[in-house]
Amino acid sequence: MSFTNQLREENEHLFREIYRHPFVQGIGKGELNPEAVAHYVKADYEYLNKFMQVYGLAISKSAEREEIEFFNEQVQFILHSEVHPHKNLCEYIGIPYEDLQGYDLPPTADHYIKHMLYHALQGGMGETLAALLPCPWTYLEIGKKLEIEFLNESQDHPFQPWITFYTEDAMMDVTNFMRSRLDQLAEKASDSEKQKMREAFHKSCQLEWSFWEMAITCEGWLTEEEVSTR
Numbered sequence: 001m002s003f004t005n006q007l008r009e010e011n012e013h014l015f016r017e018i019y020r021h022p023f024v025q026g027i028g029k030g031e032l033n034p035e036a037v038a039h040y041v042k043a044d045y046e047y048l049n050k051f052m053q054v055y056g057l058a059i060s061k062s063a064e065r066e067e068i069e070f071f072n073e074q075v076q077f078i079l080h081s082e083v084h085p086h087k088n089l090c091e092y093i094g095i096p097y098e099d100l101q102g103y104d105l106p107p108t109a110d111h112y113i114k115h116m117l118y119h120a121l122q123g124g125m126g127e128t129l130a131a132l133l134p135c136p137w138t139y140l141e142i143g144k145k146l147e148i149e150f151l152n153e154s155q156d157h158p159f160q161p162w163i164t165f166y167t168e169d170a171m172m173d174v175t176n177f178m179r180s181r182l183d184q185l186a187e188k189a190s191d192s193e194k195q196k197m198r199e200a201f202h203k204s205c206q207l208e209w210s211f212w213e214m215a216i217t218c219e220g221w222l223t224e225e226e227v228s229t230r
Ligand SMILES: Cc1ncc(CO)c(N)n1
Pocket: 044, 047, 048, 134, 135, 136, 139, 208, 211
């Protein structure tokens, strides 16, 4: 079995729970709390800004042009395409996209991005890819499952653009490219390197689930008042 198939199998429980998460199910049902949606877009906009910087670090570790080209394309994809699912969510809550930009990352999003920055700075390309891979892979699976379970050609669905964005070939291509590179690198990696890749991948899966939870609970940093009253 390939290394990334093993990773997928080891994290089956998390993939399942991510799909079952109330925010994800809310996308499917077309019913979401507007405050949670605003919280998600604010966090995800800044998260994706930082995500592009992780791609920049990955470029600095690239062994060949093909990899540089891939990461460069992914930066373009975030800048110009991944704004569409955000705009879909903004329309649902009737708030201009610009009004949801420039906020501090809530604790979980901050943790997630620093986890990726850590592996990109400390580890090699394999570890970097292992930390990045759950991002496209979990969204691809969410999109595919929601499409089958909730999208119906004949009915308007408020989140149809969001769902179909993540089922398009682009998401599949990113996931497959990262998987095949990671599989190649894992073949040559030592056991201890593979262990680091496993851990990076597993923590990213956990943080994907936590990111949805952060949105639905409108998680924020404790205020001074909250700290002093506990
Ligand atoms: C937190 C998170 N993970 C994955 C994606 C998909 O790129 C996203 N937009 N946000």
